[in-house]
Structures are given as structure tokens and as C-alpha cells.
Amino acid sequence: MISTEREGEPVIAVELDPPESNAQGDALRFLTEGTHRLSEAGASFVTMADNPCARQRGDSLALAALVTLATGVPVMPHLAGRDRTAFSIGSSLLALDMAGIHDVLLVTGDRHSRENRAAKGVSHQFNAIELARHIRDTYRDTLSRPFRLSAALNINARNFQAELSRSDKKIDAGVSRFLTQPVLSERALENLAEARAHFSQRQVPPEVLAGILPVVSHRNALFLQQGIPGVYIEDSLVASYAGLDRQGARQQAVRISLNFASRALRLARGLYIITPFKQVDLSADIVRSLRAAETQTCRAGEKRSIMAAS
Numbered sequence: 001m002i003s004t005e006r007e008g009e010p011v012i013a014v015e016l017d018p019p020e021s022n023a024q025g026d027a028l029r030f031l032t033e034g035t036h037r038l039s040e041a042g043a044s045f046v047t048m049a050d051n052p053c054a055r056q057r058g059d060s061l062a063l064a065a066l067v068t069l070a071t072g073v074p075v076m077p078h079l080a081g082r083d084r085t086a087f088s089i090g091s092s093l094l095a096l097d098m099a100g101i102h103d104v105l106l107v108t109g110d111r112h113s114r115e116n117r118a119a120k121g122v123s124h125q126f127n128a129i130e131l132a133r134h135i136r137d138t139y140r141d142t143l144s145r146p147f148r149l150s151a152a153l154n155i156n157a158r159n160f161q162a163e164l165s166r167s168d169k170k171i172d173a174g175v176s177r178f179l180t181q182p183v184l185s186e187r188a189l190e191n192l193a194e195a196r197a198h199f200s201q202r203q204v205p206p207e208v209l210a211g212i213l214p215v216v217s218h219r220n221a222l223f224l225q226q227g228i229p230g231v232y233i234e235d236s237l238v239a240s241y242a243g244l245d246r247q248g249a250r251q252q253a254v255r256i257s258l259n260f261a262s263r264a265l266r267l268a269r270g271l272y273i274i275t276p277f278k279q280v281d282l283s284a285d286i287v288r289s290l291r292a293a294e295t296q297t298c299r300a301g302e303k304r305s306i307m308a309a310s
Helices: 027-041 060-071 086-098 114-120 128-138 160-172 186-199 218-225 235-239 246-264 280-309
Strands: 011-016 045-048 075-080 103-107 148-153 175-182 207-212 270-274
Touching: 011 027, 011 207, 011 280, 027 045, 027 060, 027 280, 045 060, 060 075, 060 086, 075 086, 086 128, 103 128, 128 148, 128 160, 148 160, 160 175, 160 186, 175 186, 175 270, 186 207, 186 246, 207 246, 218 235, 246 270, 246 280, 270 280
Parallel strands: 011 045, 011 270, 045 075, 075 103, 103 148, 148 175, 175 207, 207 270
Antiparallel strands: none
């Protein structure tokens, strides 16, 4: 299993999306080098998405195994229930077990376009709850150890009570960690606080990692505002990018991400940073800044303790 926690240290996971092409023969190098950079910056582990936005990419499970073995850095693949049969899921879990990976993020999967569904005969197989229950109950005798199951928590859901009810079903099915959709608004922070209070009623509360998505330009902000599922971005945040050049927008992305991250860490066990547009260095800078701030806080606390003791 992924060993992410040192005593008192926030967990920081960072998502890398597998490339859509290997035409230049450098896709695996991008993933291994990016994973090294993120680990050196202080990331606890890396996650790999499973065909996000229903666009075909390198297989998240195969690449997670390759990158883990190549780098020694823990990688948690996303596993989408859409388009998979029970037989293929069992084969995938067995391969991950052989590679020493025992953490997966379970998602239902993004909906395909009508054209793709017609062309490929796509049929939905498992939603995230069904997938968690299936994995928990089916493979006890074929795997070397149980998998730790993570799932998504839509912190931006319009009906957040319904989302919390769905999260309870995921926990009952075997999920012990949630990675949230991006926190880009006061409403998302309020919902994160509500989730914390809700989960605290359980005997063993799930771990929650708050999603942080760096917004890299005014155009990117407008795109996110126009209806990306699971994303809600405030008007004031969009306006703050107007007129910024590339460097200014990058600095703004870091500032905003660190602000939301520091506030989210009061309400969650850690963070889930979603790397935008293959900008690994941007995610690494954010992780490095978070770890540096964490070190300063620890030193200040130690100094106060020494002064109090004297």
C-alpha cells in the first residue's frame, strides 16, 4: 500500500494525466521524469487518470505499474468502471498486485460522446459504488493483500447533501479515502467543512484530500467557468486573470492555489493537486512552496514550545 503519512505531515498527492500519444517516443520519459520531479518537491504520491474526459490515453494501470517500478515513487492509478467487465477488472487488479500497487482511485468514468458510443458499442458496466463493492468482495483469495480504495467527492455539487449521501454509500462499499473536485470558491470550502463534520460522526472517518487545480490563464478560467463537470469557479477569480501575461498568470496560479490549499488544509488530511496541461513544474513549485511553509510552521511551533518551557 502507499505509505504517504509521516507523523503530522499533510498528504500531498499530484495527478499526472497519461499522454494521448507516443508519436515522439517520449511519453514514458515524460511520466517518469515528471514523477521524479514531483517526488523531489515533496509529493507523497502520484495519481494517474483513466482516460479523462473520455479521451483515449495510455492505460492508467499499466503506466502506474511501469512508473512505480521505474522510479520507486508510489503511483495510484484511477480505475473507471465504465467500459470494463468484471473479468478485465480482475485481471487488472492481479497485475497491479504483482507490481506491488495496492491503492486505486475508483471513478464511474466520463461519458463518451454519442459518436463513440455508436461506433464502439460502449456500455456502462460499474459505477464507483458498485466497483468498490465488487473489488472488496470478490478478490480476497487471489490477491496478496486487500486494496485500499479511494473515490471522488464532488465538493462543488449543487445538491451537496445528496453528494454526502452518495459518499456514505461509497464508504459502506469499502472506500476509505476521498479526493475532491477542485476547491476554487468559498462555497467549496464551506462544503469541505460540512464534509469534515459529516465524516467525523463515523467511527473511522475517511481520509479527505482537497483538490487544488491551478488555473493558468484567463482563457483557462473562462473555459472552466463554462460548465466543466464538477468544477465551480468564482467570477472574481476569473476576473483576476484578465490582462495578465503568461508569467503573470503563472504567478497568479501559484498564489491562488497556495491560498486555497492553506485554507483547505484546516479541513482536510491533505491535498490533491491536479496538474494542468502537462505543466509538471507548476505543480512541483506549488508542492515545494507548501512543504516550505509547513517547515516554517513547525519551526515556529518548536520555538514557542522552547520559550514556554523556559
